[in-house]
Amino acid sequence: MTPPVRKLLIAVAASLLITGALLAAPALAGDGGLSPVTPDAPGAKGITDTYWFITGFVGVVFLVVEGLLVAFVVRYRRKNRARDADGLQIHGSSRLETIWSVAPVLILVAIVTFVFVKLPGIKNTPVANAAGARLNIAVTGHQFYWEFTYPNGVIAIDRLRVPVGQPVRLTVTSPDWDVIHSWWIPALGGKIDAIPGRLNHTGFVADTPGIYVGRCAELCGVQHAAMLDSVQVMPKAEFDAWLATRAAQQTAGTSSLGQDEWVGACSKCHGLAGQGLVGPSIASSQTLQSTSQLDVLLQNGKNLMPPVGRGWSAQQLSALSAYLKKRFGSGG
């Protein structure tokens, strides 16, 4: 073996070892990123199935191409031949060209067919099933929080609660004065963008109770990385009870809405204790104590602060105001 070839083989072995190590890590920790997050909804499962279907073909093509490459490199290396000795002077082959044009077409037809077969199950959320009629929820992306509005007027921030097994339909958008966000809970399905001036729809049927996390997937500004969200899938009875209680509390002004707004809309820039983060420290600001000043600030924003509360109902505004007075007011 000539030194360059030995070096080549050593390097190939090294890269294989590294690849192996990379693949071993996920093997030890379950799937670990070889495919999308373990699905918990039929739609998301349809996507993961398609992913693995494609992976089958991709794996074969990968092995064929890289295998031939390595085989040719080893087999046809120069060895003792003169540097300028001709290889086989062949200019092409129509038959081979046809084979490697048609074979990919067949693979692609198979993949496309599989996609279209799976598509209805991925895209469509049933109008109703045994667990009940479809629950419609409005999802609005703001800099830098998610706002959920239930049919009965209940408003939630960053944590969406839904009943297990019941179809959920999300109408996703962003206010006209905001920017594009993207709704994504990997375990429950693919992304859908929240775009100012557009109503997009997506949906899912969650299989098992639990908390599924996600984050905004479209760069939306300085705190894009802080725009985390989650879906809590609850047993149906528990969900119904929560929704009813929350509605009553919200009307009475005793819900946690104010606190949720603080955590979701304010604290990502000003810190959980209002100590300042990307935005200034506001813990001792007079504005927090003045309902009218606070409303103006939330409606209009200030300098780099987006108008996080524009479009909020009086109920939403007073919830935050009441919470802030309690939290940061005299003796607070």
Next chain:
Amino acid sequence: MAVNVETPVAPTTPGWQRGKVASWLVTVDHKRIGILYIATAAFFFGAGGVMALLIRAQLAQPDLHVVTRDAYNQIVTIHGTTMIFLFVVPILTGFANFLVPLMIGAPDMAFPRLNALSYWLYALAGVVLMLSFFAKGGSARAGWTSYPPLSVQSPGHGQDLWILSLHILTLSSLAGAINLLVTIHNMRAPGLTWTRIPLFVWSIEVFSWLLVAVLPTLSAGVTMLLLDRQAGTHFFSPSHGGPILYQHAFWFFGHPEVYIMVLPAMGIISEILPVFARKPIFGYKAVAYSTVAIGFFSMLVWAHHMFTVGLPTYLNSFFMLSSMVIAVPTGVKIFNWLATLWRGNLSFDTPMLFSLGFLSLFTIGGLSGIYLAAFPVDTQVHDSYFVVAHFHYVLFGGSVFAILGGLCYWWPKMFGRMLDERLGKASFWLLFVGFNVTFFPQHLLGNLGMVRRIYTYHEHGLWADYNLISTIGSGVMALGVLFYLAAVVKSINGRRAGNDPWLANTLEWYTTSPPPPHNFDSVPYVTSARPLYDLRRALKERNAL
């Protein structure tokens, strides 16, 4: 003082233009302009690389604060913009400038002064973009795609300077592309028909047509962006055109741009592989026509970047099919390159190593693209690190490996000296291993749910592990680049190259290294795609007689 072009005798160069520096500043020689392009682009590669290392340092572990959030968004934006607009496209333009006239046996480009203008506009655009960091409020921070409304709302003048820089670059590229087209169409040596021109020239032909076809759309898009920002228009406001309009304009340019960056790289590979395999390229016509096919289809696939904006299913289906169609000519190329190796006499000099690296890495990038074309799957991997991994396999594993290989290959022609093989090979292995260590785990991160362009993350476990591995890989890559730089510096005193150190096939090797200002004293009549191979064989036969 300008040179009087109407004088029938050779114009004399004024004394001040003959200085070591001045002669480069006033040059209209395509070879010098090509080298200026390559050197300037290499500088921006360094700048963009430093930004990449900052990104990887910031993401090495959860909750780090290496740079501020705002600085991070600026760095991400300018890293992408720099690598695409100031490095890959211009360095390929530099290769085209240096090589096309030599490869077709011409004395220069069709319009030498326009050529100089293209270069200086490019340099100006680069200065504008880099200085935008010092604008009030910092540079652009809405990503290299600069989607409105975020880019419209972005405070300060960084975004405006980003637009200005792109406008200047567009003018530069349009002038350059037209110049290349006119040159290729009109200045080929006798006998150099369309089925005999080097495949690199074919790739530049399609590269130039694509630039002419799609750059105006980018200009229109960013002009509307500028007007929305500064003149109070509503092209992209929700009540009028809507933010999606910009995405259509941007990606109608943006996807062909990918092939603008990849086709010339494929052209470079198609030149290098036959020389180091001592064979003709397998399926010359298939490789040439697949270049044209890729160029054409690249203009029909743009909305596969928009599968999550909520387009109707029939549109998503159309763009899935058109995107998958591109896999066919791409596959044709890959198999023809493999067949070129078959029964060859392979030498593994640095240019060949980089070309083989291209072949193995670009294949991975092409295959991961299939997931993105299947639109339901794309809704999972879109805007995640899976996509980041995918386009780095295409653009670094593909374009950059070809560029580095091409630079080794043509370095002796450019400067008359060989690059050091030991440093070159070390550089290749560091980059090849470092690249995979950096970018392979990013596929997995994307599947775990890591979205792109986030400043930090809180997840530990695999997220932290993969990110750390990726950051370590980026350090190995940086070392590889430094080795390459060392080879370049060492070549100042490197081994002298003859006219044709690699025993190559194409006309640029017929003249001296470096070539004289007028390129050729005479050009042989061309009877095949391998004029120099023919010449060498004729000489051998004559000796034998």
